[in-house]
Amino acid sequence: MHATNSRGHSPAFLQPQNGNSHRSSGYVPGKVVPLRPPPPPKSQASAKFTSTRPEARATFAFSSEEQQAQRESRKQKRHKNTFICFAITSFSFFVALAVILGISSKYAPDGKCHNFIFFGRYFCVLLVNGISTLHCFIENCPDQNPRLRNWDPGQDSAKQVVIKEGDMFRLTSDATVNSIVIKDGGLLVFGDDKDGSRNITLRTRYILIKDGGALHIGAENCRYKSKATIALYGKSDEGESMPTFGKKFIGVEAGGTLELHGAQKASWTLLVRTLNSSGLTFGSHAFEKDFSRGLNVRIIDQDTAKILEIERFDTHEYHNESRRLQKFLRDQDPGRIVAIAVGDSAVKSLLQGTIQMIQDRLGSKLIQGLGYRQAWALVGVIDGGSTSCNESVRNYENHSSGGKALAQREFYTVDGQKFSVTAYSEWIEEFLYLPTLLLDFFGSSEGVDFRKKKSLSFLLFGLGVSLSGFRVEVVDGVKLHLLDDVSSWKPGDQIVVASTDYSMYQAEEFTLLPCPKCNRFQVKVKETPQFLHMGEIIDGVDMRAEVGILTQNIVIRGEMEDSCYAENQCQFFDYDTFGGHVMIKKNFTSVHLSHVELKHMGQQHLGRYPVHFHLCGDVDYKGGYRHATFVDGLSIHHSFSRCITVHGTNGLLIKDTIGFDTLGHCFFLEDGIEQRNTLFHNLGLLTKPGTLLPTDRNNSMCTTMREKVFGNYIPVPATDCMAVSTFWIAHPNNNLINNAAAGSQDAGIWYLFHKEPTGESSGLQLLAKPELTPLGIFYNNRVHSSFKAGLFIDKGVKTTNASAADPREYLCLDNSAR
Secondary structure (H helix, E strand, O other): OOOOOOOOOOOOOOOOOOOOOOOOOOOOOOOOOOOOOOOOOOOHHHHHHHHHHHHHHHHOOOOHHHHHHHHHHHHHHHHHHHHHHHHHHHHHHHHHHHHHHHHHHHHOOOOOEEEEEEEOOEEEEEEEEOEEEEEEEEOOOHHHOOOOEEEOOOEOOOOEEEEOOOOEEEEOOOEEOOEEEEOOOOEEEEOOOOOOOOEEEEEEOEEEEOOOOEEEEOEOOEOOOOEEEEEEOOOOOOOOOEOOOEOOEEEEOOOOEEEEEOOOOOOEEEEOOOEOHHHOOOOOEEEEEEOOOEEEEEEEOOOOOOEEEEEEEOOOOOHHHHHHHHHHHHOOOOOOEEEEEEEOOOOOOOOHHHHHHHHHHHOOOOOOOOOOOOEEEEEEEOOOOHHHOEEEEEOOEOOEOOOOEEEEEEEEOOOOOEEEEEEEEEEEEEEEOOHHHHHHHHOOOOOOOHHHOHHHHHHOEEEEEEEEEEEEEEOOOEEEEEOOOOOOOOOOOEEEEOOOOOOHHHOEEEEEEOOOOOOOOEEEEOOOOOOOEOOOEEOOEEOOOEEEEOOOOEEEEEOOOOOOOOHHHHOOOOOOOEOEEEEEEOOOOEEEEEOOEEEOEOEOOOOOOOEEEEEEEEOOHHHOOOOOOEEEOOEEEOOOOOOEEEEEEEOOEEEOOEEEEEEOOOEEEOOOOOOOOEEEOOEEEEEEOOOOOHHHOOHHHHHHOOOOOOOOOOOOHHHHOOOOEEEEEOOOOOEEEOOEEOOEOOEEEEEOOOOOOOHHHOOOOOOOOHHHOOOOOEEOOEEOOOOOEEEEEOOEEOOOOOOOOOOOOOOOEEOOOO
16 A cells, blocks of 8 residues: 555546557557658748848838827727627627527417526526516526425325426425425425525435436535435335335436535545544553552553553551652652552551652642541642642541542643543442341341341441542543544534454444544544554555545435344344435436435345446446536445445446445446446445345355255355455456555455356447456555455356356356456
């Protein structure tokens, strides 16, 4: 892994060295293309004309007054020409405008017309109703369209909504419906506020967009500011199943438009300082013990919170222990943090010189009068005076101190991490019961609370237990130091920090806290880390953990049951895996998704993925899309079937997208025909096994799922299955740039080679076999924390059905491919 920043400094798109660059005609490998020949010499006539022109000019000399008059004349002529050009341009514009108005009004069914004309960042609506009027508003702010009508469908789970021609709705409040179909020019837009104060949740079983229908939440140049949620509800065994799309989906068919654009946030970055377990460089400290007689002491480094010394001084029994404590405190450096707690009793042999030392160096006011078995605790700073000292005392009576003597102070490390030091001491009264002696008295001791029987108190033995303890721990959150500007991340956002260990399961989620003292490269998290996450480059190897944002202000989520409920789910998962899904089909009008959160998406059924481009063909300029299709800044997490599936689709850009805690291959190119797709600066982590394909499965799934093998064949996990990968690239002619695979059950990045197209692309002919096709751009990608391999360029999948000759399942690993 190169020691670069998270996005890399090199150009994003470079011509592959082994690809077909632009070459001149007649290019022959191994030969030098000749230089262009020099231009022919100028003709004699041209040379003669050039040489004689100054002489001609010299013949006609003008006076200075005449030259000035000539210049003024030329200047006036230029101004006149400019005015004429402007007048002609303006006249042409208004003629064209009149034609548009005339045509539109002629065909408008209601005698009115609405036209959109663009001027730079603004677009104008021409309203024709006898008199033409012009209304302009900021380009691509869909909720500001004056033709929209506010729409409030209410809460009716049986309502089947159809938004059709003439319906242009602005959703302004929460709603629940059964389904929504947007078609024939219908438009649904989520309302927004300038201050981002709206919070709209739309619950539905599905949304289908087709034949000129459109759904807009924000736009590229007018980002959605409020909170918008589309909640897809329903169980696998209820509700209507739509052709192709199934259940619980957002579907885009031919002619449909889906434009979702949330507030821009930094997608992911890297740690630049190691995040330690507990949040402190040397870890937290916790100690508790009973009957630890005397004074228990901890010395803590004020700069790092490291425990420097652990000592116990039995000042109850021995005068020499008191002298040893006195010398111990005398030798401490100024500024050191000291924590002291009494265990049992500490004063019987505590000398006055030691008491004076504790007063002078730690500022104690309570040590002088400390009595037998009194609970006392102190936290102070060497030579810090009484203002740096916090102490507490509790009296001992009837085997109890009535609570803790608790001392606590807060400090900051040199890195700015806030931590607390706590010391405590107490006596707890306990009872010893002898119920067996009462059998003759009661006949049985069951159900008797002897503490409530005063006449039996002589049978109870009261005892006291002394406890003392210490804690050194972070408080008010843990600060993270990051490589890139993350000022777009806000308090309350969820983030994930990748594992930097061999186990991908050490990835951790955190909630951001307010941090007024943080700069734009720092955040503070609420939870205490459980694992160490590296933030350094060690011996030239970039070991820094990836840190990604999970929270976006546009959310598509599946509503889930509390546990699994279908037999096929519960066999391998103890939770509901029937999430929502987004499917885009061929010939859509426009699809662009940016800064959208997708949670609880995907289903353990083929074709049901969080985001699925299904047999779309070319989705860039080759497919006639002036604005090439992309997904950008998506946060896909806690989902149940892949992250993004590119199926029979070419020219798609997947950028700045996170796939966290998902089942099966995450970024998945499916049939072996997908080409010219670019995956740029994406992060996948915690890629777990799923059931859909043999290559998704783990050991137990592989040997259990035998419905599609031939006869009694038992799959071999190591050779048939166990290949789940964060990036599954089924054709080499795709670009991977600045991506990170930060934890997979099997492989981080797996390039494999299909002998022929598979799945729904079977039978299609490729111009060249994948294994003979040059690799696309592969630059600055990072892989770690995967169980089997980081980068795998090998093998393929079985492209024939199971048979007696080869009983293995279709699409299992094919180890013969190279």
